[in-house]
Amino acid sequence: YIVDVAASFQAKYTLEILHKHGMDKGQSIGTPMATKPKLDADLSGNPVDQTDYRSKIGSLMYLTSSRPDIVQAVCFCARYQSRPTEKHLKEVKRIFRYLRGTINIGIWYPKGSSFELTAFLDSNHAECIDSRKSTSGGIQFLGDKFVSWMSKKQNYTAMSSTQAEYMALSASCAQVM
Known part of the structure; x- marks a missing residue:
């Protein structure tokens, strides 16, 4: 317990899911997702057990409530739950290996910071190889405290990077409101 600080950690839960999914041993890794190769539907890949894949994704989705560092990687992988392959x-x-090395990461809410609302957002253009849709990401702070974050594939196909940015801005403004 630390005076004047609220924190959100799920170290115990992280250890439990690492054990549950057989990922509690071995080498950790420094990032939750590789930059390349990018994920796609991988229609020619070897399918894996869909129930096991969904169980892993569900465990990770629950953890994203206190771990904004894994949100984008988990959301990308969650797109392929209908036909997961070895590639997925x-x-x-890899996300589990990253968690193994970052078990004690969480969110700190220190007392005494300002109440200024600040939002940051970004998008990529046509990142999804399967649909050519863009992905929006954003984070909102109240003072220096995380209050909200998201990573989401956009509903419509943007015709330009500018249009993708405007769609991300619209989603971020809606979240702030």
Whole structure:
């Protein structure tokens, strides 16, 4: 217990899911997702157990409530729950390997900071190889405290990077409101 600080940690839960999914041993890794190769539907890949894949994704989704550092990687992997392949499972296992080395990361809410609302957002253009849709990401702070974050594939296909940015801005403004 630390005076004047509220914190959100899920170290115990992280250890539990690492054990549950057989990922509690081995080498950790420094990032939750590789920059390349990018994930796609991988229609020619070897399918893996859909129930096990969904269980892993569900465990990770619950953890995103206190771990904004894994949100984008988990959301990318969650797109392929209907037909997961070895390629997708490899990326999910990478997230677990990252968690193994970052068990004690959480969110701190120190007392006494300002109440100025600040939002940051970004998008990519046509990042999804399967649909050519863009992904929006954003984070909101109240003073120096995290209050909200998101990563989401956009509903419409943007015709330009500018249009993708405007759609991300619209989503961020809606979240702030």
